[in-house]
Amino acid sequence: MSKTLFSIGLWAVLGWLAGAWLGAVWGWALLAAGLSIMVLVNGAQLARVAAWARDVEQPPPPSVGPWDDVLAPIYRKLRKDRQEIEDLNRHVDSIMLAAEALPDGAVTLDESMLVTWCNQTASEHLGLNLDKDRGHSILNILRVPEFARYARQDAWPGPVLLHLNSDDQEKSLLLQMTRYGVGQFLLATRDVTQVEKLETTRKDFVANVSHELRTPLTVLSGFLETLRDMPPASLSDEQKHRYHALMLEQAQRMQAIVADLLTLSTLESSPGAQGEPVRVSEVIHTALQQGRILSNDQHVFVEHIADDLCITGSATELTSAVSNLITNAIRYTPKDGTITVSWYLTEDGHACYSVQDTGIGIASQDIPRLTERFYRVDRGRSRATGGTGLGLAITKHVAMRHNAELRIQSRFGAGSLFSLVFPPARVVNAD
Numbered sequence: 001m002s003k004t005l006f007s008i009g010l011w012a013v014l015g016w017l018a019g020a021w022l023g024a025v026w027g028w029a030l031l032a033a034g035l036s037i038m039v040l041v042n043g044a045q046l047a048r049v050a051a052w053a054r055d056v057e058q059p060p061p062p063s064v065g066p067w068d069d070v071l072a073p074i075y076r077k078l079r080k081d082r083q084e085i086e087d088l089n090r091h092v093d094s095i096m097l098a099a100e101a102l103p104d105g106a107v108t109l110d111e112s113m114l115v116t117w118c119n120q121t122a123s124e125h126l127g128l129n130l131d132k133d134r135g136h137s138i139l140n141i142l143r144v145p146e147f148a149r150y151a152r153q154d155a156w157p158g159p160v161l162l163h164l165n166s167d168d169q170e171k172s173l174l175l176q177m178t179r180y181g182v183g184q185f186l187l188a189t190r191d192v193t194q195v196e197k198l199e200t201t202r203k204d205f206v207a208n209v210s211h212e213l214r215t216p217l218t219v220l221s222g223f224l225e226t227l228r229d230m231p232p233a234s235l236s237d238e239q240k241h242r243y244h245a246l247m248l249e250q251a252q253r254m255q256a257i258v259a260d261l262l263t264l265s266t267l268e269s270s271p272g273a274q275g276e277p278v279r280v281s282e283v284i285h286t287a288l289q290q291g292r293i294l295s296n297d298q299h300v301f302v303e304h305i306a307d308d309l310c311i312t313g314s315a316t317e318l319t320s321a322v323s324n325l326i327t328n329a330i331r332y333t334p335k336d337g338t339i340t341v342s343w344y345l346t347e348d349g350h351a352c353y354s355v356q357d358t359g360i361g362i363a364s365q366d367i368p369r370l371t372e373r374f375y376r377v378d379r380g381r382s383r384a385t386g387g388t389g390l391g392l393a394i395t396k397h398v399a400m401r402h403n404a405e406l407r408i409q410s411r412f413g414a415g416s417l418f419s420l421v422f423p424p425a426r427v428v429n430a431d
Contacts, residue, residue, distance in 0.1 A: 057082075105189030113137050113151065113185070125173055125189040138187065151177060161192070172196045213257065216250035223247050263320065263394055275314040277428045280322070280353065281307045283315065284343055287323040291330055291339075298335045304342040311351050311426040313402045321398040324391040325355040325418045332416075333359035349424035356417045362410040370408060371396040395420070402426060 060075045099106055105122030109115060114135055118128050126142055133141055139148055150160040159176040174190040223243050227235075235243075284305055292301065311318075329339045340356040362370065371392045392406075399406045403423050410416035 107138065107187040107189070109138055109185040109187060111183035113139055115141065122189055125191060147175065150175070209261070213254060216253045219250045220247055257390070261390065275312055277310045278313050278315045278318055279310050280318060280343055281305050281309065283319050283322050284341060284353070287319070287326050288341060290323065291326040294327065295330050299330060299333055300336070300338045302338060302340040304340070304344065306344050309343060309345055309351055310428050311402070311422050312428055313426065317398045317401065321395040321420060322353065324395045328391055328418070329355050329357040329359065333357040345427070349427065351422040351427050352419055354417060354419040356415065358415040361412045361414045362416055363412045367408050367410060371406065
């Protein structure tokens with residue numbers, strides 16, 4: 001404004017001087033010409049300002065007279081606001097990335113329980129497709145009566161556990177509703193399938209251990225009570241010897257179970273086996289010597305063992321796995337049966353240890369569960385053979401720690417083939 005007033009005053013002074021020198025007509029003419037020039041210049045400046053107003057993202061036009069003082073603070077404010085918006089967008093993007101990276105699912109709902117957003121984890125948990133399900137009721141998407149009753153509550157003090165079937169697999173989800181903002185809800189989801197399986201395994205393990213130890217303890221208690229209550233002279237030396245032998249057998253059985261449990265615990269809690277080169281043929285020959293003693297010359301043993309084939313690993317753990325497979329073959333193969341033990345290098349460079357028998361075999365439905373702790377196809381027969389029910393579980397853990405694979409092939413009544421296949425990376429030169 002001051003510039004405009006100064007310009008008008010300047011033209012007025014010039015007009016007065018021209019009038020005093022050339023006459024009043026020339027003075028007024030000069031003033032009118034000056035004002036006209038000012039109007040034209042201001043019009044041009046205003047047109048430039050109007051053009052800038054249509055695209056305020058660009059810097060304002062320079063040298064627009066009195067508009068300079070107006071446009072400069074406006075542009076500074078616009079630039080500051082753009083910077084703040086960019087910072088807010090970056091923060092929002094970071095928050096969204098963090099939400100997508102959450103191990104738990106998150107679904108936002110409006111006051112009508114319509115889906116407004118969900119992260120990738122929630123999509124996997126609930127089968128949501130945000131492009132199709134946005135704006136749809138979560139009650140129509142997740143059609144589970146337990147969830148419907150839960151979601152319609154006025155408050156949600158705790159989560160609800162749902163068991164869903166997805167692709168023929170049962171999934172356990174823990175869902176928690178909570179309010180946030182005004183008329184908005186957050187549905188958090190957590191997959192607890194593995195946790196439930198572990199809890200079930202733990203309960204089964206405790207029950208199985210209790211069951212396995214109860215039998216020998218009952219036998220021991222019964223014999224001890226008999227020996228305590230009966231007069232010393234009422235039992236012959238032969239009976240006493242028999243009772244003592246039976247009690248010793250049950251005590252040794254409990255000792256074997258505890259030893260196998262400690263072995264399993266050590267395998268599970270210690271790091272993977274890197275070890276040193278092991279001449280497996282020596283381990284197998286030692287296990288076969290012990291196996292022949294256990295067999296008492298009742299079985300035929302066939303050996304196909306490569307003496308120069310070695311692998312990197314733990315000799316102690318490999319001894320346990322090798323012995324377990326031979327012992328199982330002896331226990332479940334009838335008299336005069338054949339047990340074939342092989343140790344060789346396959347065509348693709350794997351090292352394979354296998355034990356094949358002509359025993360009772362295993363039904364196909366039982367094979368996937370053989371490596372479970374205390375799992376027995378025939379409990380009565382298994383106890384009669386003296387097994388603890390942990391041998392194959394130990395063997396599987398040893399295989400896993402050596403990056404190997406335990407393979408089981410069997411047919412009921414036609415024998416079994418158990419193999420430990422070690423990767424080429426574990427194979428070393430005997431020298």
